[in-house]
Amino acid sequence: MLNNKTILITGGTGSFGQSFVHHILDNYSKIKKIIIFSRDELKQQEMKLKFKKHKNFSKTRFFLGDIRDLNRLLIAFKNVNIIIHAAALKQVDTAEYNPTEFIKTNIIGAQNIIEASFHNNVQKIIALSTDKASSPINLYGATKLCSDKLFISANFFLGKKNFSVVRYGNVEGSRGSVIPIFLKQSNKKIINITHKEMTRFSLSLKKSVELVCWAIKNCMGGEIIVPKIPSYKILDLAKAINPKAKYNFVGLRPGEKIHEEMISEHDSQNTVEINDKYIICANLTNETHLVNKSKIINYYINKHGAKKIPKGFSYQSGNNKNFLSVNDLKKIASKINLNNK
Numbered sequence: 001m002l003n004n005k006t007i008l009i010t011g012g013t014g015s016f017g018q019s020f021v022h023h024i025l026d027n028y029s030k031i032k033k034i035i036i037f038s039r040d041e042l043k044q045q046e047m048k049l050k051f052k053k054h055k056n057f058s059k060t061r062f063f064l065g066d067i068r069d070l071n072r073l074l075i076a077f078k079n080v081n082i083i084i085h086a087a088a089l090k091q092v093d094t095a096e097y098n099p100t101e102f103i104k105t106n107i108i109g110a111q112n113i114i115e116a117s118f119h120n121n122v123q124k125i126i127a128l129s130t131d132k133a134s135s136p137i138n139l140y141g142a143t144k145l146c147s148d149k150l151f152i153s154a155n156f157f158l159g160k161k162n163f164s165v166v167r168y169g170n171v172e173g174s175r176g177s178v179i180p181i182f183l184k185q186s187n188k189k190i191i192n193i194t195h196k197e198m199t200r201f202s203l204s205l206k207k208s209v210e211l212v213c214w215a216i217k218n219c220m221g222g223e224i225i226v227p228k229i230p231s232y233k234i235l236d237l238a239k240a241i242n243p244k245a246k247y248n249f250v251g252l253r254p255g256e257k258i259h260e261e262m263i264s265e266h267d268s269q270n271t272v273e274i275n276d277k278y279i280i281c282a283n284l285t286n287e288t289h290l291v292n293k294s295k296i297i298n299y300y301i302n303k304h305g306a307k308k309i310p311k312g313f314s315y316q317s318g319n320n321k322n323f324l325s326v327n328d329l330k331k332i333a334s335k336i337n338l339n340n341k
Contacts, residue, residue: 001217003030008080010067010113011087012036013043015174016128018050019205020084020212025056033059037076038087039066067109073116080120082216085113085127085151088144092132095140096254106143107150114154117161126215127151129167129224131201131260131317134267138255148224152282155222162221167262167280169201169229169317171208173336178234182241183333191238191245194252198234199259199317202324202332203227214277218304222282223296226262228273231320232329240329259318268313272297272306278315279306 007024009017013036024034038044044062051057065072067087077083088106089095095102110127117125129148132141154163170177178200185191203211207227215225238247252258263271263278270283270293281296300306324332 002028005081006033008035009084070112077120093253110147131169134261164219165224224280226278230322231317232324263315265314
């Protein structure tokens, strides 16, 4: 599906970006190019050194630039076939105190991606989202919800384009996530925890990459792909990392939820499910355009055997049917600890 294609990934030096690039180079030797677009020259240099010995390294390109800069995107997107949009500002509490910076990157940046894609006739765009975009209570989640809406509505512009969104929860071991933070406290007698009832979704980097590759192959445009993934309790994670430690409950940070959500009750009426995924279909209609909710739902029913979910359904980390045990979390944490070394 990627033979002779050029792929560009924004925010390509991040945890997801590096795993995605590695996966593409390992499994798709006939790609034309994969372009890593980001604004940090040091991270790009480190990534070049890391990938330099890969047999397909010659297919990589590195572009310095910021998604806030439309003119730079117009140049970078030239002759690109597929875009994975992973660049974003992501820290919840930081967003509460720096709202305009998050708006410029997460919303205006998304708009720039869309406009540059149209001007360069990019055919497929997959934008990465977050569980915090569902029923957001913090500014970060609100900016990502706005970004999701921009990408979904872009399917109604003139021209045959394919804009889709992949939404998932915390990626295990990614920068700034809770597991690395707890690992740094593993030798201390006290672990700081925000709330004793807190739960989170969990997804491995490998699974996140596989999900995006599935979206590249299967998405028709106008949908949000949500994986069925396990949850875990924050207290269980703390027990897995240091069972002897005491806990200091410090209270929720600004904009933080006790339980995360990926599908709201309102979105359930537009959602279907297949074996390991939910598909939120665009609740938009436009008589002059082929993309609408019924078309997307029928596509997934006919091609993937999708089924509609019950009205009133919501998909939260707290009401999830699948929870990781303390032993499961120990295994995950040990791998991350080993990788960090």
